[in-house]
Amino acid sequence: MSELQYQHFRSVLSGSECLSPASVYDPLSARIARSVGYTIGILAGSVASFSTLAAPDVCVMTLTELADQVRRIARATDLGLLVDADHGFGNALNVMRTVEELEHAGAAAISIEDTLLPQQFGNATKGEAVISCDEMIGKLRAALAARRRTEFVVAGRTSSLRTEGLDEAVRRVKAYAATGVDAIFVTGIQTLQQVEALSAAARCPMIISPAAKGEVLERATLAKCGVRVLLQGHQPISAAARALRQIYEGLFAGTPPSQLSGHTEAEGEMERLVQAAAFAERRRQFL
Amino acid sequence: MSELQYQHFRSVLSGSECLSPASVYDPLSARIARSVGYTIGILAGSVASFSTLAAPDVCVMTLTELADQVRRIARATDLGLLVDADHGFGNALNVMRTVEELEHAGAAAISIEDTLLPQQFGNATKGEAVISCDEMIGKLRAALAARRRTEFVVAGRTSSLRTEGLDEAVRRVKAYAATGVDAIFVTGIQTLQQVEALSAAARCPMIISPAAKGEVLERATLAKCGVRVLLQGHQPISAAARALRQIYEGLFAGTPPSQLSGHTEAEGEMERLVQAAAFAERRRQFL
């Protein structure tokens, strides 16, 4: 795996801008995102589950299935990939295996979150909850102890702003940052004031995912608050799904493929995407 | 794996129509194709290599990597999937493992072709070639001996029309059909007369892939000639790539996601696609 992946992600964390990663899900989407100029990407848990299992984001994907998908993506591109590793697939020992497998697979960064996962028995009607702060601290320390390379980024992610409110979120962010994680990742952000309070508590690079209905947060302002990565949702897989639906509907209805050329990549573009020329050169050299 | 997959593919082979399969490549594309009405799909070698490795169609994907992708697709849908298994990944013993792995993974049908693969040393400048008819017969007999269920379809595929001409193709089609394969698959078809000659030789269901520049072949006419499956190319993965490029370009340039909603699936559609309601029902029942 090219070590460029680490450089790409680390340089964003240590920079002064606030960037958004490409939401990618397989080798082709990552290759396209990279070709457009992205240097960092994210593989969200929901998107990974959609892509590998066609299943919703309910923790039914295994760590190995996630690692396989990361490996596929890392093999095809040097994007610095942030992998959403949910709660680390169990307890602190499982977190250690999560780090072992995802680092090996080629992730540049992972986030471990404090959400209580998977859904507990009998609380179908209850909302989201978080594990104790102490348990999460143990998980983050385990994650840091498990990585092979210090370039590999471990981000502590918290849902507590949503479930517990700002005060508890601030307390947790401080405690998580004290473990030595490389970044703090907060979901459900609604106001700039929250960003400021959390960032002051973290004193390390921030990754944020805004709530659907919150203030408009200016990228430049976020950058000044220490936010280095701003998530914007996962439109690409949905755009691909829409394009697939349209073309399948067309073909199933009997439209001749020649009439659908406006819906597909230009001639030669798929070959460029799969680096056919590089393979041709290898054939010339070695075969 | 649902046995519907076999029914779907077998009913096309034993029917009287000439249908085109959906060209699918991952669980989501297969799920979408199925939702549009398709009952059969194809996983082409080129498309599988694009999707799993972002590599061109030069035989660098392993059998295991192909089987993993088939398994992902089969887990998500009951499409009767025809898997292009190239030359069976080696000699007749490798063909047997190919059948073992792809049948287990959930394919409804596979094709084994007589093209000499992978590219031989020193003939980078030479064109495509075929193995001997006898070797191919051994491979097809091996494939038939290796399957567990007789519902699993083995198609003998030949490139010989393109490399050797019609007479040799007719000879091979007769010989391949005599092994007892369930279908004959011919690539590079240019004229109706070729279809008629080959189909008369085969006396079994035909799968054809027309040459880029050939006569227009009417589906009804092909059906009368015994052609049951007509390949039409692999537009869907290219359409997805185009949509991905557009959305990544937009987002990378700073377009707010809210302005890109016309490019993505309608709200709730992704949830429908990943059968979120079925999972919610399971939670109600068991959790």
Add this chain to the structure above:
Amino acid sequence: MSELQYQHFRSVLSGSECLSPASVYDPLSARIARSVGYTIGILAGSVASFSTLAAPDVCVMTLTELADQVRRIARATDLGLLVDADHGFGNALNVMRTVEELEHAGAAAISIEDTLLPQQFGNATKGEAVISCDEMIGKLRAALAARRRTEFVVAGRTSSLRTEGLDEAVRRVKAYAATGVDAIFVTGIQTLQQVEALSAAARCPMIISPAAKGEVLERATLAKCGVRVLLQGHQPISAAARALRQIYEGLFAGTPPSQLSGHTEAEGEMERLVQAAAFAERRRQFL
């Protein structure tokens, strides 16, 4: 996968004897056990973790890793394999994926247990505990709903005799059996009286694993009580480890291989084990 696997396991459950399965862990161990006469085997969680990860039995193996090992074993033999699936790798939805993956991989039977797993935070010093009876019922119902074939055996396993005592164990066994599982599996059995009480509660075939220090339980007596499968521990992997240690020590010390022939299989035996003759026959037929 040969359907013989199901026949082998089902015929033991529906028989009148009490048999012990071979404790197997990889294709070769399973092949040897089968050659000795065993028709049923068990892949214990501890042994699977030892074999695939060289890690202790602390729930760090993923479902996919377990399924891969089951697939390797099932590919090589028609042993009716009982797979210890721990707690089903999470909640009831994870249990459903466990069934999906292990049935597909070729297991003939799985057990899902009511032990609270993986180890919870902060209770390193506390002992084993069990989940609620209601939660376990949900898991067993989910397992039954998830299987494709009714031949596939689902066994409900309880640790409650050890953690809660006989009365609660009896209550649970009744409740678990009422879900329609094919067998009840109880660990930590110490007395015949326990067997009798639990078997009367279960009214279905029993699988038992006796405690290290308990009464001697006669196989004939157990059979009369409805116990069909008696676990006896996992000596084989330990015996292999001992043999490996001895031969590595000898070779590392410089003993010539020729002097170690008494420690290895007789000439030709490894070839027999990997069915070299069958492959030679395939070469003759197809190559």
Add this chain to the structure above:
Amino acid sequence: MSELQYQHFRSVLSGSECLSPASVYDPLSARIARSVGYTIGILAGSVASFSTLAAPDVCVMTLTELADQVRRIARATDLGLLVDADHGFGNALNVMRTVEELEHAGAAAISIEDTLLPQQFGNATKGEAVISCDEMIGKLRAALAARRRTEFVVAGRTSSLRTEGLDEAVRRVKAYAATGVDAIFVTGIQTLQQVEALSAAARCPMIISPAAKGEVLERATLAKCGVRVLLQGHQPISAAARALRQIYEGLFAGTPPSQLSGHTEAEGEMERLVQAAAFAERRRQFL
């Protein structure tokens, strides 16, 4: 993966002794070999096929299956592992993927051989053959171009001494060494004179596998000739098979497990082998 693996293998190649690697095949065998003192190991093609598929050494294992087994071994130990990668699973492009996958999986070294593999059609009765020297040169150059780290060892392996005689073997060894490979691996060695001639031609570290019936070759003499690695066969998997057969036979015949304790590892030894204490320490620290 610890970089110790590279140090272990490289230090043998650059040393002055002639050592034999432990023939290992899974995580436990590798862990045991390491505990006995071995720093280098070998995963032979035959042994890998036995272990993962229970199949003979006839090229039916896929590259992915081999890489998975290497990964399992590398996860469990820092042995410098030499992986027998046969012919590189196809042409020079496949060799490149072989390097990509096995280096990623954690091998310290691989050998690529010039044997014509898999067995060709119609020559079941003919013996072993080799590919052309030019083709092999292309493969070795491709292997070197494909590695990520220069510490990763590529060994060019030749069967030509057996199939073509000493003169051709000398010619090939010179040509292969000229590509810049890190070691030359010759099989079928019968005399010291052959070693001397081949080593003089190679001018790089040698790995040799003697023929079954050849001169006795003294390790010290070989070391002076530049032989750094001497293969001695693959007794360990056979020793494990023998131990397994004995214990399965005993148990199947009804011998109580307690009477078989002399055949298994001493109490506590399996726990030591799977590093249970290290996991217990992690639980104390993080859980």
